Amino acid sequence: MQFLQYFAVFTQIIYGSDNHLNVTGSQIAATSVDSETATILPVDIESKIGVDFDITATTEVPLATNSIIFDNIDKTTDYLKKFTLPSLPYAYNALEPYISKQIMELHHTRHHQAYVDNLNAALQGHATAFQKADVKKQIELQQVIKFNGGGHINHSLFWANLSPAGTPAASPSAAPQLRDAIEERWGSYDTFKEKFSKALLGIQGSGWGWLVKDKNKGILSIETTKDQDPVIGDRIPIIGVDMWEHAYYIQYLNDKASYVEGVWNIINWETAETRFKNLTSLYL
Amino acid sequence: MSLSNLRARLLPSTVRAVRVASTQATRAKHTLPDLPYDYGALEPVISGKIMELHHKKHHQTYVNGLNDAEAKYAEALGLGDVAKQVELQALVKFHGGGHLNHTLFWENLAPKSSCGGAPPSGILASQINKTFGTYDAFKKAMNAALMGVQGSGWAWLVKDSETGGVGIVTRPNQDPVVGKLRPLLGIDAWEHAYYLQYENRKAEYFGAIWDVVNWKAAEKRFAA
Ligand SMILES: [Fe+2]
Ligand SMILES: [Fe+2]
Numbered sequence: 001m002q003f004l005q006y007f008a009v010f011t012q013i014i015y016g017s018d019n020h021l022n023v024t025g026s027q028i029a030a031t032s033v034d035s036e037t038a039t040i041l042p043v044d045i046e047s048k049i050g051v052d053f054d055i056t057a058t059t060e061v062p063l064a065t066n067s068i069i070f071d072n073i074d075k076t077t078d079y080l081k082k083f084t085l086p087s088l089p090y091a092y093n094a095l096e097p098y099i100s101k102q103i104m105e106l107h108h109t110r111h112h113q114a115y116v117d118n119l120n121a122a123l124q125g126h127a128t129a130f131q132k133a134d135v136k137k138q139i140e141l142q143q144v145i146k147f148n149g150g151g152h153i154n155h156s157l158f159w160a161n162l163s164p165a166g167t168p169a170a171s172p173s174a175a176p177q178l179r180d181a182i183e184e185r186w187g188s189y190d191t192f193k194e195k196f197s198k199a200l201l202g203i204q205g206s207g208w209g210w211l212v213k214d215k216n217k218g219i220l221s222i223e224t225t226k227d228q229d230p231v232i233g234d235r236i237p238i239i240g241v242d243m244w245e246h247a248y249y250i251q252y253l254n255d256k257a258s259y260v261e262g263v264w265n266i267i268n269w270e271t272a273e274t275r276f277k278n279l280t281s282l283y284l
Numbered sequence: 285m286s287l288s289n290l291r292a293r294l295l296p297s298t299v300r301a302v303r304v305a306s307t308q309a310t311r312a313k314h315t316l317p318d319l320p321y322d323y324g325a326l327e328p329v330i331s332g333k334i335m336e337l338h339h340k341k342h343h344q345t346y347v348n349g350l351n352d353a354e355a356k357y358a359e360a361l362g363l364g365d366v367a368k369q370v371e372l373q374a375l376v377k378f379h380g381g382g383h384l385n386h387t388l389f390w391e392n393l394a395p396k397s398s399c400g401g402a403p404p405s406g407i408l409a410s411q412i413n414k415t416f417g418t419y420d421a422f423k424k425a426m427n428a429a430l431m432g433v434q435g436s437g438w439a440w441l442v443k444d445s446e447t448g449g450v451g452i453v454t455r456p457n458q459d460p461v462v463g464k465l466r467p468l469l470g471i472d473a474w475e476h477a478y479y480l481q482y483e484n485r486k487a488e489y490f491g492a493i494w495d496v497v498n499w500k501a502a503e504k505r506f507a508a
Contacts, residue, residue, distance in 0.1 A: 110483070143434075204374075205457030206436045228434070228435070244435075244475065245474065245476050245479060246475050249475060249479045253337055253480075
C-alpha cells in the first residue's frame with residue numbers, strides 16, 4: 001500500500017481516500033495510442049443496468065494488450081487497480097429520440113470501453129517503467145494516461161449527468177440551488193442555456209463543454225476542454241456535454257446544433273444539483 | 285484567392301495583413317471546389333453518402349466560415365481594431381485550414397478505375413524509400429501517425445522545402461501544414477471522415493484508404 005501511494009503521487013494519479021480517480025494536470029505531451037479501436041472486452045449489459053454507477057469498480061478481467069507500445073512490457077504490477085466500464089444508469093434506448101440507441105451502444109461499449117482498456121494498459125506500462133526507473137518511458141506515457149484517463153472520467157461524468165426525457169431528474173426544477181446560482185450568474189436560465197450552447201458549438205475539433213464551479217470562490221462558469229482533457233484542479237464539473245463527432249454523427253450528421261438543442265431535454269439536473277452541493281465528491 | 289495566397293495569409297505577418305487590406309475591395313470570395321470524381325466513385329472504400337456530406341456540408345461550412353471571418357477581419361482592419369483582428373485570426377486559421385486541407389484531400393484521392401491506389405513513382409517514390417525503406421513501411425508509419433491523433437486532426441506526408449526530403453507530420457483540428465513544410469498527401473482523421481461507414485473502427489478506414497490514394501497529385505506537389 002505504501003508503494004502504491006508513492007507510485008500514485010509520483011505518477012500524479014491520485015487514488016484519494018474515497019477511491020475516486022483523479023488525474024491531475026501538468027502532464028506532458030509526447031506520444032499516444034489509439035483509444036477507439038481497442039479490443040472490446042465482453043460486457044454483460046443487461047446484468048449491469050440498474051447496478052450502482054461506480055467508475056471505480058475493480059475487476060479480475062485481464063488487461064487488454066492490444067496497444068503495440070505495451071506488448072514488450074512484462075506485467076508484474078498486480079497491485080494496480082484496474083478500472084472497469086461503469087454500467088449506464090438507464091437503457092441504451094432510454095435517451096431517444098434525442099440520442100439514438102445505436103449511438104449510446106457504440107459510445108458506451110466501444111468508445112468508453114477503449115478509454116478504460118487503454119488507461120489500464122497505460123497505468124500498467126507506467127508502473128513497469130517506474131519499477132525500471134525508465135523516466136523517458138514514464139514521460140511518454142503521461143500523455144496516454146491523460147488522454148485515456150480523461151476519456152474515462154469525462155464519459156463517466158457524462159452518462160451520470162444524462163437522464164431520460166420526461167423523468168423528474170430531467171427537469172431543471174430538480175436542481176433548485178443550482179438554478180438559483182445559474183440565475184444569479186447569468187440573469188436567467190435561458191441566457192445560461194444560450195451561452196452554454198454557443199460554447200459547445202464553438203469548439204473547434206473534438207472536445208467537451210462544461211458547467212463548472214470554482215471550488216474556492218463558488219463561482220459558476222462555462223468552459224470547454226479539448227479532446228479528452230478533463231476538468232481538474234479547483235474546478236468542479238457540474239454538467240458535461242460530449243462534442244466529439246462520435247457523440248452525434250450517426251443520428252444528426254453534421255447538424256450538431258440540433259444535437260445540442262436535443263441534449264437540453266435529457267440533462268440530469270438531480271446529478272447536477274448533487275455535484276453542485278457536494279464539493280468533495282467530484283466524480284460520482 | 286488562390287490556395288498559395290491563403291497559405292501565405294496564415295503566416296503571422298503584419299506586412300501581408302496590410303497588403304490584404306489594400307486588396308479588400310477586389311477580393312473574391314472563396315468557393316467550394318468541385319470534386320474531380322463522383323460522390324460514389326470511391327466506393328467501397330469511402331461511401332457516396334460520406335463523400336457527399338463531407339464535401340457539400342463540412343467543406344462548405346469551412347468555406348462559409350472563412351468568408352465570414354475574412355469579412356469581419358476586413359472590417360476590423362478598416363477600424364484599426366487590432367484586438368478584434370487577433371481574435372479573428374483563430375477563426376481564419378480554423379476555417380481557412382479546413383478549406384485548404386479538404387481541397388488538398390479531394391485531389392489526393394482518385395477512384396480505383398482511374399489511378400487510385402497505384403503506388404508512387406519517380407523521385408517521390410525514391411524519397412519515400414529513402415526515408416521509410418519501402419512503400420509498405422511508409423504506409424505503416426502513416427497509419428500509426430493517423431491512429432495516434434488524439435481527437436480531430438490530420439496526418440500528412442510532407443516535403444521539407446529546405447532539404448527536399450519527405451516525412452510524416454500530424455496536425456490537430458484544421459491546422460494546415462505551413463512554413464517550410466509542403467503538404468504532399470493528407471488523410472483526414474476527423475470522425476466525420478469515416479464514422480457513418482466504419483463507426484469506431486478507424487483502423488479499418490486508414491487501412492482501406494490506400495486503395496484510393498492518388499499519388500499523381502502528390503508527385504505533382506512534390507515537383508512544384
Ligand atoms: Fe465520447
Ligand atoms: Fe473532414
